[in-house]
Amino acid sequence: MRTDRQNIGARARYAAMATLLACAPVFVLLGLWQLARADQQEAMQAAAQAARAAAPLDLQRERIVPGHAYRRAIATGEFLPSQYFLQGRSEAGRPGYGMVAVMRAGGNHVLVDRGYTPRAEGLAPPGRRRVEGVLLPARLPPLQLGELRGAVRPFLDPRAIGDELGIELAPLVLHAKPPPLPPLKGVMHVGYAIQWFVFAAVALVALVALMRNR
Numbered sequence: 001m002r003t004d005r006q007n008i009g010a011r012a013r014y015a016a017m018a019t020l021l022a023c024a025p026v027f028v029l030l031g032l033w034q035l036a037r038a039d040q041q042e043a044m045q046a047a048a049q050a051a052r053a054a055a056p057l058d059l060q061r062e063r064i065v066p067g068h069a070y071r072r073a074i075a076t077g078e079f080l081p082s083q084y085f086l087q088g089r090s091e092a093g094r095p096g097y098g099m100v101a102v103m104r105a106g107g108n109h110v111l112v113d114r115g116y117t118p119r120a121e122g123l124a125p126p127g128r129r130r131v132e133g134v135l136l137p138a139r140l141p142p143l144q145l146g147e148l149r150g151a152v153r154p155f156l157d158p159r160a161i162g163d164e165l166g167i168e169l170a171p172l173v174l175h176a177k178p179p180p181l182p183p184l185k186g187v188m189h190v191g192y193a194i195q196w197f198v199f200a201a202v203a204l205v206a207l208v209a210l211m212r213n214r
Helices: 002-053 158-165 186-212
Strands: 072-091 094-105 108-117 128-137 172-175
Touching: 002 186, 072 108, 072 158, 108 128, 108 158
Parallel strands: 108 172
Antiparallel strands: 072 094, 072 128, 094 108, 128 172
């Protein structure tokens, strides 16, 4: 009976040692991955800051491409009559909508986010207009179910709206009142990396303890 218990205990100890031995390098790899994510976030933030600091694009002459993200730009042209209202916008604690319309500027058709409005009503302003702002990627959900129709929408997909209107829309949105750059997340990823390295150290200490108690 005693031998059976010893055998069971030995098998449990070897199983725990094998688990710890397998987990430790995985924890280290996860920590290294988080450090790489931190470097990537810092590089993206630096690129966005450099783009905003560059001279503004003249959309009468420049064709908008994805690489123009976070660049300042000046659009001079006319709005198409229809206007969209983006849900989830607020100002000073008051819920409302973002006013978004399509502008024809040079060789571009571009969505222009004109800012907050408390009510989802009205048309884009007529006549020739000048808008200065920042080109930003559209905020799209990871999964889109079905087609969106109507003026009020939870998000705006430039490609889908271009298909509806029968035009080619620029891949970026011109924000007349751009939001600030998102906070740097590199420190957060470094914190996650430290946690994974701590887990790896704990696993190795536990492994050594089990080996000594054999």
